Amino acid sequence: MHQSDDNRSIEVGALARVEGEGGLDVKIKKGRVTEVKLRIFEPPRFFEAFLLERDFTEAPDITARICGICPVAYQMSASHAMEDACGIKVEGALRDLRRMIYCGEWIESHALHVYMLHAPDFLGYESGIQMAKDFPDIVERGLRLKKIGNALMTLLGGRSVHPVNLRLGGFYRVPARAQMQALKADLEWAKDAALQTVQWTAAFDFPDFEQDYTFVSLRHPEEYPINAGRIVSNKGLDIAVREYTEHFTEEHIAHSTALHSRLEGETLYFAGPMARYNLNFDRLPAAVQSAAEAAGLGPVCRNPFQGIIVRSLEILYACEEALRVLENYVPPDVPAVAVVPRSATGHGCTEAPRGLLYHRYDIDENGKIHSAKIVPPTSQNQRVIENDLYRLIPQYIDFPKKALKHRCEQAIRNYDPCISCSTHFLDLRIKEED
Amino acid sequence: MNQKTAKPTLAVFKFASCDGCQLTLLNCEDALLPLADEIEIAHFLEASSAVLPGPYDVTLVEGSITTPHDAQRIQEIRKQSKKLISIGACATAGGIQALRNFKNVDDFISVVYAQPGYIDTLATATAISEHVRVDFELRGCPIDQKQVIEVLTALLQGRRPDIPSHSLCVDCKQRGLVCVTVAQGTACLGPVTHAGCGVLCPACERGCYGCFGPMETPNTRALRTTWARRGMTDAEISQAFKGINANAPAFRKEHDAPKR
Numbered sequence: 001m002h003q004s005d006d007n008r009s010i011e012v013g014a015l016a017r018v019e020g021e022g023g024l025d026v027k028i029k030k031g032r033v034t035e036v037k038l039r040i041f042e043p044p045r046f047f048e049a050f051l052l053e054r055d056f057t058e059a060p061d062i063t064a065r066i067c068g069i070c071p072v073a074y075q076m077s078a079s080h081a082m083e084d085a086c087g088i089k090v091e092g093a094l095r096d097l098r099r100m101i102y103c104g105e106w107i108e109s110h111a112l113h114v115y116m117l118h119a120p121d122f123l124g125y126e127s128g129i130q131m132a133k134d135f136p137d138i139v140e141r142g143l144r145l146k147k148i149g150n151a152l153m154t155l156l157g158g159r160s161v162h163p164v165n166l167r168l169g170g171f172y173r174v175p176a177r178a179q180m181q182a183l184k185a186d187l188e189w190a191k192d193a194a195l196q197t198v199q200w201t202a203a204f205d206f207p208d209f210e211q212d213y214t215f216v217s218l219r220h221p222e223e224y225p226i227n228a229g230r231i232v233s234n235k236g237l238d239i240a241v242r243e244y245t246e247h248f249t250e251e252h253i254a255h256s257t258a259l260h261s262r263l264e265g266e267t268l269y270f271a272g273p274m275a276r277y278n279l280n281f282d283r284l285p286a287a288v289q290s291a292a293e294a295a296g297l298g299p300v301c302r303n304p305f306q307g308i309i310v311r312s313l314e315i316l317y318a319c320e321e322a323l324r325v326l327e328n329y330v331p332p333d334v335p336a337v338a339v340v341p342r343s344a345t346g347h348g349c350t351e352a353p354r355g356l357l358y359h360r361y362d363i364d365e366n367g368k369i370h371s372a373k374i375v376p377p378t379s380q381n382q383r384v385i386e387n388d389l390y391r392l393i394p395q396y397i398d399f400p401k402k403a404l405k406h407r408c409e410q411a412i413r414n415y416d417p418c419i420s421c422s423t424h425f426l427d428l429r430i431k432e433e434d
Numbered sequence: 435m436n437q438k439t440a441k442p443t444l445a446v447f448k449f450a451s452c453d454g455c456q457l458t459l460l461n462c463e464d465a466l467l468p469l470a471d472e473i474e475i476a477h478f479l480e481a482s483s484a485v486l487p488g489p490y491d492v493t494l495v496e497g498s499i500t501t502p503h504d505a506q507r508i509q510e511i512r513k514q515s516k517k518l519i520s521i522g523a524c525a526t527a528g529g530i531q532a533l534r535n536f537k538n539v540d541d542f543i544s545v546v547y548a549q550p551g552y553i554d555t556l557a558t559a560t561a562i563s564e565h566v567r568v569d570f571e572l573r574g575c576p577i578d579q580k581q582v583i584e585v586l587t588a589l590l591q592g593r594r595p596d597i598p599s600h601s602l603c604v605d606c607k608q609r610g611l612v613c614v615t616v617a618q619g620t621a622c623l624g625p626v627t628h629a630g631c632g633v634l635c636p637a638c639e640r641g642c643y644g645c646f647g648p649m650e651t652p653n654t655r656a657l658r659t660t661w662a663r664r665g666m667t668d669a670e671i672s673q674a675f676k677g678i679n680a681n682a683p684a685f686r687k688e689h690d691a692p693k694r
Binding site for chain 2: 043046062065067068071112126129143158162164173
């Protein structure tokens with residue numbers, strides 16, 4: 001590829017270090033980007049179809065299989081939706097334990113992305129494993145953080161990938177106080193390690209790329225959002241979870257087996273850690289706020305490349321929150337509240353590591369599922385990623401092909417896209433055009 | 435062995451799946467860096483953008499075959515692999531997405547997608563062994579960490595992996611857990627399910643739901659009879675066999691049984 005080429009296209013085949021597989025096609029004509037297509041070729045798996053006729057209690061374990069990286073998110077959104085249909089609210093210690101296992105998933109998923117998948121982009125390595133040869137202590141720190149996230153999930157869920165201990169209404173079995181306390185030393189270590197992660201990532205070089213995004217996340221009156229809240233944006237949206245389908249639509253396009261999401265018929269929006277951070281900075285504990293300030297981030301961050309700092313801050317938050325639950329923990333009288341089926345529609349929305357995850361089910365009085373709708377985070381961010389690339393590529397249009405491809409991949413990984421969400425994708429193709 | 439590196443090469447490929455088995459490999463935090471010293475990771479897109487060409491000494495395959503393109507791709511991968519190991523319920527039995535095998539896939543497409551013409555898919559989701567020769571099948575949804583390390587170690591040492599094929603029930607007795615069926619009347623697939631998970635569900639006072647698939651020569655009929663005696667309907671029993679490993683022959687035969 002030469003700088004004199006007026007027309008060319010970029011293809012990234014099988015984009016690495018994203019979970020799942022997909023690709024990116026970019027067309028450039030007379031030095032202008034004319035087309036950006038994020039191709040999602042994850043084979044369709046039809047979850048919404050085979051949930052039909054299944055029992056409502058099966059939805060958490062079945063939908064967990066959509067994504068091995070964020071199974072708790074699927075189990076939680078499905079459980080909340082079924083509990084909403086049945087008029088049940090899970091409170092007290094059970095609610096706290098759910099928050100805690102979700103914190104474990106955030107720590108595990110974010111540590112994997114920050115250390116093993118995204119940091120290598122900033123430091124010029126092909127993988128975290130390769131990076132470990134030069135920075136063994138740093139990579140070991142990341143792996144230990146990840147391991148502690150997994151330990152949290154294993155204590156409360158039985159295992160970290162597709163936990164078996166979650167159910168409608170709560171858990172099959174709850175831990176003893178001593179089992180919770182046994183995690184304390186590790187979580188204290190993880191809190192320090194998370195702070196070091198924030199400082200480490202804040203020192204990376206970030207391209208100058210601030211955009212005016214529409215951020216969408218949950219917002220709760222008291223807490224940083226995980227399992228509950230209203231759906232809000234920085235552009236005036238403020239709705240109950242039940243109103244989701246009145247405001248968000250999905251569109252099926254040819255180059256993707258993931259459906260594309262839009263807000264109010266047209267607006268592209270940005271979900272995930274950066275949306276949560278921007279919409280809920282005031283809900284973060286003072287220690288996390290000051291870590292953000294020390295890292296040079298204000299209450300608003302509009303550069304998606306700095307998402308790696310925001311993820312690190314969320315690891316810090318998740319450690320603090322898990323420690324809070326651990327300290328206050330008194331085992332509940334029952335491991336789960338009874339959820340009795342009735343003929344109704346239920347909606348559930350929680351904050352997966354990668355952003356908003358919405359489920360809706362129609363069930364009957366016998367608990368049989370009659371319809372299911374699932375909107376995972378990656379399908380929501382797909383259009384924003386394409387849009388970022390439209391704007392980013394012109395800045396690097398004169399770069400050698402390899403460097404340009406690398407920059408595109410890095411920009412895609414800003415969103416930690418999780419492609420196996422059935423509903424998924426990556427592979428950059430930069431094609432020369434006459 | 436790859437002549438240039440002198441280390442054995444490892445490749446990991448993904449088909450229709452959730453990535454959870456690959457993540458289980460990445461979750462071997464303590465073993466990951468030592469493992470990377472022993473073997474050359476030649477193709478593992480979830481972990482690295484460095485990709486080396488085949489042939490590979492050991493190939494792990496996650497996911498089931500669900501599209502015409504993937505049916506071709508697995509043939510190529512087999513040619514490039516000295517040892518090919520299928521990992522997880524999707525690769526060994528078709529996985530949860532094999533539930534399509536019992537319905538008309540066109541109906542499924544129209545439930546999920548507005549433009550069915552854009553979707554290119556096979557009518558079935560099938561195990562890797564239905565398409566190519568497989569050297570070893572590692573069960574689980576997801577696979578177990580210790581077992582995947584054992585399989586890789588065994589292959590590096592040139593021996594057969596030590597993976598027991600008895601039922602979960604045996605492991606449960608060895609752990610001294612109270613039987614959830616006897617004590618609480620909970621339906622549990624433990625007597626017919628392949629061991630390997632570490633008896634997670636009964637340890638949580640929950641019945642096994644069969645994510646490791648059928649054990650060697652399971653007596654599913656005896657289990658059906660026991661459950662029926664405890665008041666479960668034919669339909670409920672069939673549904674229990676029709677889960678994550680619905681397409682594994684022994685479970686498939688049992689959930690179809692009342693129809694025959």
